[in-house]
Amino acid sequence: MHHPPNPLLLYSFPSDDLPRALADFVLKAQKESIEKKGRFTIALSGGSLPKQLKELINDPTVKWDKWQVFYADERVVPLDHPDSNHNLCKSKLFQHVPIPPANIHHIDPVLLDDIEELADAYEKELIREFAQKDSARFPVFDLILLGLGEDGHTCSLFPGHELITESDRWVAYLEDSPKPPPKRITLTFPVLNHASRIAFVAAGAGKADVLPLVLDNPEERKLPASLVKPAHPGQLYWFVDDAASVNVAFSKTPFKL
Numbered sequence: 001m002h003h004p005p006n007p008l009l010l011y012s013f014p015s016d017d018l019p020r021a022l023a024d025f026v027l028k029a030q031k032e033s034i035e036k037k038g039r040f041t042i043a044l045s046g047g048s049l050p051k052q053l054k055e056l057i058n059d060p061t062v063k064w065d066k067w068q069v070f071y072a073d074e075r076v077v078p079l080d081h082p083d084s085n086h087n088l089c090k091s092k093l094f095q096h097v098p099i100p101p102a103n104i105h106h107i108d109p110v111l112l113d114d115i116e117e118l119a120d121a122y123e124k125e126l127i128r129e130f131a132q133k134d135s136a137r138f139p140v141f142d143l144i145l146l147g148l149g150e151d152g153h154t155c156s157l158f159p160g161h162e163l164i165t166e167s168d169r170w171v172a173y174l175e176d177s178p179k180p181p182p183k184r185i186t187l188t189f190p191v192l193n194h195a196s197r198i199a200f201v202a203a204g205a206g207k208a209d210v211l212p213l214v215l216d217n218p219e220e221r222k223l224p225a226s227l228v229k230p231a232h233p234g235q236l237y238w239f240v241d242d243a244a245s246v247n248v249a250f251s252k253t254p255f256k257l
Ligand SMILES: O=C1O[C@H](COP(=O)(O)O)[C@@H](O)[C@H](O)[C@H]1O
Pocket: 045, 046, 047, 048, 049, 073, 074, 075, 085, 146, 147, 148, 149, 150, 153, 154, 155, 156, 179
């Protein structure tokens, strides 16, 4: 049995309870951000994450008009393709809520068929949102929600890939993703690690083997998910279900916001 280092903000739930806890966490982050800055900047992943956000759909406390949504990564496919992270977020969340379309900053490959230009355009979009308002070297998201791949990848940052060492760009691209589709756009580690809060969300038995490897974090493994370490005062959280955390031993402190 693996014992993770302390302190670790890892919360485990029966899988039916995970979406509500995650929604409460997102809403707390939303409230604090709006009180402080009048807006809430969030980056979303795709894959299995969007369906975990279902409890936000009918929650009257969500201030959709204050949200500015970016994607942590995107697969370069048409926006209505089943692999599109935007399409996933739209079908599981956005098409059911009154968020102004202009507040969703998606990456549309149909507009630009050169992937480098596509990444540049998304970086410029981030600069428009963040650099003018916050004047930081890297954008400071109020919240980034990340998934965990079974190989330890997160966003489109894969084990052993050169993008892991990217230290300058906000947005990068790859054409050789080991997981299909091959062409992808991704936020980089400096952007992830400047966020105010990052929450990984991992559910299902498919994550059970990799989760202790990521939490154990031996330098030699260099699993991308274990390289997510927000700089102080940023904070990292894990929201996992019982199936994903079966190999992790930790004191089950009740989830409290
Ligand atoms: O390809 C991707 O994989 C990760 C993990 O996906 P999951 O379905 O195993 O949760 C996801 O976070 C990322 O956004 C996506 O492009």
